[in-house]
Amino acid sequence: MKIAVLPGDGIGQEVTQEAVRVLEALDLPGLSLEWADVGATAYRAHGHPLPPATLELARGADAILFGAVGDFDCDHLERHLRPEQAILGLRSELTLFANLRPATLFDGLEGMSALRPEIARQIDLVIVRELNGDVYFGDKAIETLPDGERRGWDMMSYTESEVRRIAHVAFRAARGRKERLCSVDKANVLETSQLWRDVVIEVAKEYPDVTLDHMYVDNAAMQLVKNPGQFDVVVTGNLFGDILSDQASMCVGSIGLLASAALGERQTEYGTFGLYEPIHGSAPDIAGQDKANPMATILSAAMLLRHSLGLVDQADCIEAAVSGALADGVLGLDLGGEAGTREIGDAVISRL
Amino acid sequence: MKIAVLPGDGIGQEVTQEAVRVLEALDLPGLSLEWADVGATAYRAHGHPLPPATLELARGADAILFGAVGDFDCDHLERHLRPEQAILGLRSELTLFANLRPATLFDGLEGMSALRPEIARQIDLVIVRELNGDVYFGDKAIETLPDGERRGWDMMSYTESEVRRIAHVAFRAARGRKERLCSVDKANVLETSQLWRDVVIEVAKEYPDVTLDHMYVDNAAMQLVKNPGQFDVVVTGNLFGDILSDQASMCVGSIGLLASAALGERQTEYGTFGLYEPIHGSAPDIAGQDKANPMATILSAAMLLRHSLGLVDQADCIEAAVSGALADGVLGLDLGGEAGTREIGDAVISRL
Ligand SMILES: CC(C)[C@H](C(=O)O)[C@@H](O)C(=O)O
Ligand SMILES: CC(C)[C@H](C(=O)O)[C@@H](O)C(=O)O
Numbered sequence: 001m002k003i004a005v006l007p008g009d010g011i012g013q014e015v016t017q018e019a020v021r022v023l024e025a026l027d028l029p030g031l032s033l034e035w036a037d038v039g040a041t042a043y044r045a046h047g048h049p050l051p052p053a054t055l056e057l058a059r060g061a062d063a064i065l066f067g068a069v070g071d072f073d074c075d076h077l078e079r080h081l082r083p084e085q086a087i088l089g090l091r092s093e094l095t096l097f098a099n100l101r102p103a104t105l106f107d108g109l110e111g112m113s114a115l116r117p118e119i120a121r122q123i124d125l126v127i128v129r130e131l132n133g134d135v136y137f138g139d140k141a142i143e144t145l146p147d148g149e150r151r152g153w154d155m156m157s158y159t160e161s162e163v164r165r166i167a168h169v170a171f172r173a174a175r176g177r178k179e180r181l182c183s184v185d186k187a188n189v190l191e192t193s194q195l196w197r198d199v200v201i202e203v204a205k206e207y208p209d210v211t212l213d214h215m216y217v218d219n220a221a222m223q224l225v226k227n228p229g230q231f232d233v234v235v236t237g238n239l240f241g242d243i244l245s246d247q248a249s250m251c252v253g254s255i256g257l258l259a260s261a262a263l264g265e266r267q268t269e270y271g272t273f274g275l276y277e278p279i280h281g282s283a284p285d286i287a288g289q290d291k292a293n294p295m296a297t298i299l300s301a302a303m304l305l306r307h308s309l310g311l312v313d314q315a316d317c318i319e320a321a322v323s324g325a326l327a328d329g330v331l332g333l334d335l336g337g338e339a340g341t342r343e344i345g346d347a348v349i350s351r352l
Numbered sequence: 353m354k355i356a357v358l359p360g361d362g363i364g365q366e367v368t369q370e371a372v373r374v375l376e377a378l379d380l381p382g383l384s385l386e387w388a389d390v391g392a393t394a395y396r397a398h399g400h401p402l403p404p405a406t407l408e409l410a411r412g413a414d415a416i417l418f419g420a421v422g423d424f425d426c427d428h429l430e431r432h433l434r435p436e437q438a439i440l441g442l443r444s445e446l447t448l449f450a451n452l453r454p455a456t457l458f459d460g461l462e463g464m465s466a467l468r469p470e471i472a473r474q475i476d477l478v479i480v481r482e483l484n485g486d487v488y489f490g491d492k493a494i495e496t497l498p499d500g501e502r503r504g505w506d507m508m509s510y511t512e513s514e515v516r517r518i519a520h521v522a523f524r525a526a527r528g529r530k531e532r533l534c535s536v537d538k539a540n541v542l543e544t545s546q547l548w549r550d551v552v553i554e555v556a557k558e559y560p561d562v563t564l565d566h567m568y569v570d571n572a573a574m575q576l577v578k579n580p581g582q583f584d585v586v587v588t589g590n591l592f593g594d595i596l597s598d599q600a601s602m603c604v605g606s607i608g609l610l611a612s613a614a615l616g617e618r619q620t621e622y623g624t625f626g627l628y629e630p631i632h633g634s635a636p637d638i639a640g641q642d643k644a645n646p647m648a649t650i651l652s653a654a655m656l657l658r659h660s661l662g663l664v665d666q667a668d669c670i671e672a673a674v675s676g677a678l679a680d681g682v683l684g685l686d687l688g689g690e691a692g693t694r695e696i697g698d699a700v701i702s703r704l
Binding site for chain 1: 422431434436440465466467468471487488490492493494497501502503504505506507508509510511512513538540541542543544545546547548551569570571573574576577578579591592594595596597598599601602603607633
């Protein structure tokens with residue numbers, strides 16, 4: 001079993017290190033970890049945010065553990081050299097189209113959510129975000145018009161088959177949960193969304209047991225604050241999924257707790273090939289200071305064991321250790337506590 | 353002074369009626385109201401959601417009071433005949449590019465926000481949303497590819513001059529408030545956003561007194577829940593503004609309280625020509641049942657008096673009456689109270 005470990009930039013380094021310590025503490029026979037540079041770190045060392053060697057290592061692994069990328073010093077670079085291109089490149093080159101972003105409130109953290117406790121307590125949802133299409137990967141440019149004015153443009157689009165494959169993932173996820181799926185779009189304005197909605201309705205015929213709703217994205221952003229308990233599985237496009245899943249993190253208490261999986265269709269010997277990352281970014285302002293909460297990355301490692309390596313018990317074990325640490329008051333700075341990165345890693349390891 | 357009154361569909365009818373009663377109760381000399389159909393109502397009566405007569409009436413007025421449009425029965429119509437095209441058509445035909453969406457917590461409503469009271473209490477922001485560009489108005493289609501697959505697409509774009517004019521509105525708004533402006537984009541992925549950011553930075557040179565920040569939209573959606581008190585004026589494009597302003601409404605307690613103004617550059621004899629509408633929709637499920645909260649529309653009428661007719665005292669008077677009614681516990685169903693549409697209208701009128 002081979003895991004490619006790509007810590008990336010900023011706090012990506014230190015949170016990944018703690019997740020790796022947790023994996024090592026489990027003493028999994030036959031597990032090998034191989035490290036590579038990615039993001040601004042890779043750009044500085046090798047001139048590209050996703051060097052060919054990193055991509056090949058990732059492609060050859062059974063799963064990828066990813067930290068975070070991003071660095072303000074790279075904002076002036078041409079777009080294809082910026083750190084974000086590393087994660088976008090991995091998602092598209094490896095056809096990791098299905099992003100699962102669960103949001104559940106941990107016991108005892110009601111008081112940490114920005115939402116009122118009685119609302120926060122209801123949250124138990126998964127956002128299924130499409131990762132290979134939408135305005136993220138269409139043609140784009142800044143051009144100069146004949147009159148000398150500049151114009152920036154990006155093509156938003158989805159094809160039928162792109163929508164169909166993510167819809168199947170979402171319906172199957174709903175089957176494994178409360179059998180409710182809410183598809184989020186902006187079909188009252190966008191043709192991309194109209195096609196999305198039409199295809200989701202077609203796919204629904206194969207899942208008569210799942211209740212399907214549709215919601216406009218503006219309303220969904222509102223409902224996610226007003227009454228997040230109404231959602232079970234939410235399926236949406238790349239851009240809307242980016243916004244809604246970050247928003248959901250605050251309902252849960254902190255972005256430092258949210259893990260994610262990016263899955264494709266390829267099966268490995270042990271499960272589904274995938275990339276696992278915390279949904280937070282590289283937070284350059286607190287990097288290298290032992291201030292970041294590694295729990296989101298540790299929970300991402302648990303998802304990795306479950307989905308890509310078929311190690312369900314071990315995944316449960318990590319998740320229980322994180323819950324236990326939180327319940328015992330091991331809170332990072334993001335949760336108003338004082339526990340440092342390393343200390344949180346130790347607390348999880350001691351509870352495995 | 354001529355106001356075009358366009359109530360539209362669903363609860364648009366009843367909430368507009370209350371706002372008109374409030375305006376009439378002020379007994380403004382020389383004020384004339386002229387009504388016209390819009391949305392699904394107009395489609396049924398005249399075969400088009402924005403009939404030429406409605407558009408001409410709106411164009412010839414000093415201001416427009418708009419209710420809401422939308423009707424599920426029209427979802428099957430060709431896009432150009434759907435109710436939403438009425439509001440999109442008015443915004444673009446009349447070059448109403450600057451949407452001001454204030455979000456402030458009314459005294460005593462801390463407990464109504466989905467957010468914890470100590471967080472909700474901090475909210476006092478205005479979202480300045482661009483209304484004439486972005487993926488809303490680019491070319492769009494659903495096409496069939498050579499291999500028989502369907503593809504939906506929408507062109508997202510902004511030109512320099514479109515960004516510049518909305519940036520000026522936002523910087524001026526910040527000057528009139530706490531001199532802080534946050535520009536929201538997704539420049540790490542979109543070229544449209546990169547141009548947006550570059551132009552906002554250029555315009556900032558003319559406003560050295562205003563502190564400018566930039567935030568990615570995913571982070572903004574999170575921060576708006578986590579700590580909305582950090583924002584003063586937020587400027588963003590049409591799509592992101594749609595999402596963030598609906599989201600902000602829940603931080604304030606109810607979408608039934610949020611008013612908005614859509615302004616252009618044209619000056620009338622009394623102020624700036626504009627369209628005023630609640631940010632909520634037509635809510636067909638509760639239409640005609642005296643259940644809708646008309647406060648957002650009444651507050652929109654107050655904005656109309658202030659911005660388009662120069663009647664600042666009268667605008668203050670309406671806003672004080674709404675605050676007073678809320679403080680006295682006149683709460684609509686949206687706020688967990690029992691006051692009906694008409695009753696809320698009466699309560700505001702009696703406090704003018
Ligand atoms: C870093 C950025 C390109 C990325 C995205 O927008 O997808 C991030 O926000 C995420 O959600 O993983
Ligand atoms: C009705 C719809 C087209 C509209 C929009 O998306 O702009 C509405 O959501 C709004 O915010 O005014």
